[in-house]
Amino acid sequence: MGGRATTIASLATYVPPRLLTNADLEKMVDTSDEWIRQRTGIRERHIVDPGVATSDLGTEAARKAIANAGLTPDDIGVIVVGTVTPDMFFPSTACLIQHKIGARRAWGFDLSAACSAFTYALTAASQLIASGAHDHALVVGADVMSSIIDYEDRSTCVLFGDGAGAVVVSAAKAGEPSILDFEHEIDGGGGPALCMPAGGSARPSSHETVEGRLHYVKQDGATVFKFAVRKTEEVSRRLLNRNGLTPADIDLFVSHQANRRIILSASERLGVAPEKVIINIERFGNTTAATIPLALNDALCAGKLKKGQLVLLASVGAGFTVGSVLLRWGF
Template identity: 60%
Template sequence: MTPDSSQVFRGPHCTRVKISALGTYVPPKILTNADLEKMVETNDQWITERTGIKERHILDKGQGTSDMAAEAARRCLAARGIPATDVEAIIVGTVTPDMMFPSTACLVQDKIGAKGAWGFDVSAGCSGFVFALQAGAKLVESGAHKKVMVIGADANSTIVNYKDRTTCILFGDGAGAVLIEPAEEGEVGLIDFVHEIDGSGGPALNLAGGGSLHPASAETVASGMHFIHQDGQTVYKFAVRKMADATTRVLERNGVEGKDLGCFIPHQANKRIITATADRLGMDPSRVIINIEKYGNTSAGTIPLAMGTAVEEGKLKKGDLVLLAAAGAGFTVGAALLRWEI
């Protein structure tokens, strides 16, 4: 089976779909490793060697995830050359919504002026963008819509404890948006995906406070339950194993090998996780997109931001076969195969 003829998870009468535009945004404020050395017991060499991160962007106080998501959406629309009123649905992958409700999608819809659109948020941790991408693709494949905006955005600085050196060095803020539309004749677009959740991993990566189980109170604040909790080793082992498994599965069932890919765009959580997955796929390192040194882990924002980096560096071109992969809280894991049609 060739990737151009794959009908996995696609009915005989479904429309092929593609990413038709991309827009990204990171806030201007930068937090460097040198800055962190003044805040917590760590140093640049230690951070760089273990994570590959040199700096990360931080959202200003008074702004929320929806502000970054809306700006990424505006840039995506500008790249496509269409007004926001053409957008029929908005799906936002995020675990840092501005508030419990309304959804981030509602706030973005209002901020960009997408009158008449509907939408919702997807909570899948760092896999939020790839999960939202497939949800948006299915809305267009089914014929229900012709233009769906998919956004990955997180303001991780708002949930990081800057006294915890094991987590505060990892995370940054950022957003990316893509437009999903029907593919033109002769275009391939999105081909296949493999997604999985494993709720048994919840205790290893979570934010326990503020939900219905542990409503916000003086006690939850005092005990740090509104910050990211992470068992680093458990998360690392899951990410290495499951990202490799998911990517291998989606490639094998579409008759594709690592050498066939134009580029591999993985979630940017840790450089060692990325290289371990790429090695298993037999990928040429020059075709693996890594920008973690500039942005850190922006959760759902990492893959669209890495798409932007790939385009800027000339490593992602029209017609390229592209593999996306992510793993995150939940646990969640996702991989998607597509042909770049921009």
């Protein structure tokens, strides 16, 4: 990557305290704990209480990330928020978080890439730091998926949870670990396979769209599964090949946590040893933009992620969006 080297200087996460377990879902829809675990690997997920928004979760993670970096909000030059559940269409969630944390010198924007939002936001922020425009960027991946999930649709309501993660991206000192490279792509032909049909300019909100339950996530599970497995492997392999690396060189593989079977299938196809693959979906479900920082945080707390290790991030999301980031862990 061009420009000066950049690094992840800190990490923090936040999930709302309220749990929604598989046992709870058994009482809401025709499903079972065994069915959910076998097909997804999920045991429980966190969901917000009424009135709690994406910016609230993002603010909690952002404050901790800034403090963990030894900085103050005034040190942040730009804020990039990856989310598919903004508090509202406008103003942006970045503006709301900026105000809540008191980052008086920052500008920022939201980035919509569904489950690839964190990898894309991390890349965008890294490029802004690499350019020399800023010394410190705040990247937030946060979603309140419970706000757009139909809890009468058993095919989707078992999958998603709410959460947030944040990192500070800073200029790397000479010789220190840094963000090395990225590989992203989109395929808009896959749009209908995973979407929220109404609420935008194509189908504005109306009595008909509400009655038709079109303001909820709709998914063609089989199509998404096959695409995610294939593309996770493809984009990761391209990135490794370009950098003269093999899967054996990776210390840690952190994929978007959409489904346990997707992660295992993709990592097996790629040839990453199982002990290097981080999976924590059983505790959080699919939190969309927050899954990768939540997985990184678990790896860090478990002692599996250490300074200088080679880490490969990968994601596939609605759009379709596909992303991969290669980095050496910064702290």
